[in-house]
Amino acid sequence: MSRLGAFLQDVGDTLLRMVPHRAPTGLVPVGRPGRDAPVLVTGNYTLTVRRLRRALAGHDVWLLCADSRGINVWCASGGGHFTHHDVIAAMRSSRLEQRVDHREVVLPQLCATGVERRRIEEATGFLARWGPARLEDLPAFLARGRRVVQRERVMRFPLGERLEMAAAWGWVLLAIALGLAWGLVGAAAAVAVGVAVVTAVAGLYAAVPRAHLAGRGRWAVFAGFAALGAALGSVTLVLGQATGVAGLLSVVAAPFAVVALLGLDFEGTTPWYASALAEVGRAEVELVEDRCSGAAACVQVCPRGVLAMDGRRRKVRIAEPGACIRCAACIVQCPEDALRFRFDDGRVAEATTIRRTRLNMLGKRTVELRKREE
């Protein structure tokens, strides 16, 4: 495929990333992998598969594309669309054990919210190892002999990706805002609304990670970006010689509406923020120390570096509770069920419950809860 073709595909997939894009499933060679080449598991989201191929250029590896329903690994795992059952099905239906001599697969760390590593090992006899959180760290991971270092476990959310998310959300909102404004107040005001919307959305995504988003401060940040969008929109409107109360009102109101809509739960769309709407958003991860065996499975999958090993006591400790996004990867992977959610009213959700539930698009996780008995 030409570079232009690949670029256009990337743009298309990025703008339409809210709907699934299915890549073919199965065992895919990158380079010229032999029977000893590493097997990297991924979902069948087209954008991810293309980026993986690019990141792994010059390496000889197998990609095992399991069925994540055309959704990226993080969203699919959190939403229950990508589980260990899918990885086991992909390993078996691709006859992996007949095509490689070793018995090891590398799982993407961001699938840890829904893919239980131990269940894959039990069913297939393969060792399942966590890879890094981000695909650009894969070459270093492979060069190191398939070993992850701590900094590769922690997610980053660089400016380029924030703008990508802004574009994915922004064009849909822009289309709605433009359509409404055009019909209500004419072309000039519609353009102004467009400018305001784009500014507000891009500004929000570009700058919000630097702001602390807890409590009321969060709404102040949203209001700030909405005001910025409104101000720029108004300037555009005046410059465009289109005046009138309705036009001005629409320009002022549109960014507020857009940012409010976006702010509903845009945080939950990334492995960086906690979902504001999720029921578990009101809960904290709690460590039951008596149960902890120091296996550190939780440390290996936390995308925010919340958990750390206390080497002296051979127990895990919750080192950075403020950074937790409540994705539950640590709870799902703990072999001793030593982690759980504790709600502010005293109820708890144990690992066995969390493994049975998934987040839906509105961040709702239906969990059976019980009062803590002790």
Added chain:
Amino acid sequence: MGSFAWMRVLESSAERYDRGIRWLSRGRMDEVYRDVAEAATSGRAAARVLDIGCGTGGLTLACAARGARVVGIDRNAGMLAVARAKPLPAGARGTVRWLELGAAEIEDAFVPGSFDAVVACLAFSEMTDDEQGYVLEVARTRLVAGGRLILADEVRPRQAWQRAWHAVRRWPVAGLAYLLTQTGTRPVEGLPERVRHAGFVEVREERRWGDAFAIVYSRAPAATGLGAVPPEAARP
């Protein structure tokens, strides 16, 4: 039948699934459960039946109502929880066991020749082509010689005008389902051929509902149910 794409919305809340599927099929899904269960159990008392992708258990319980000893497997724990909460139909002579298990994992839980019939409703359209082939091969080995395989699923109508009409009715629902759940269903393609390739015999397809739904009936070979067709030869 409007569209099974809506199933994905329903699955996001397993408790709503039964009501929704009944509403979507205008009550006709119960007919499918009944017909599939009848074909799986007829002429054999206390038939051992495996229901792959049993969901909330509609087909599983229909088989149990006809005296079968049924195992319902599904990978979705939420759907299974709803299934488990359902009582056996009044007067049912059979038994039911529920297992959280993927279709490609049946070899882990059952030895060869464990079942007289394997059934599945709206489950194969959830699998990749490779997985369908693999599951069919393993299912054949888990059946007794001459055991029955009955699959019911959404399919693409054969006539162009029927496909167009189906697409017109399907897209609005599919679009909404995408927005709400980020996923959708796809009609299963070439199922009778795949069933034949996996070594089943007497394959017969029955179409319903504007040609957009099919029930595929077949049997494991009578002579040797186990290993009658080597896996390599069976791959489509």
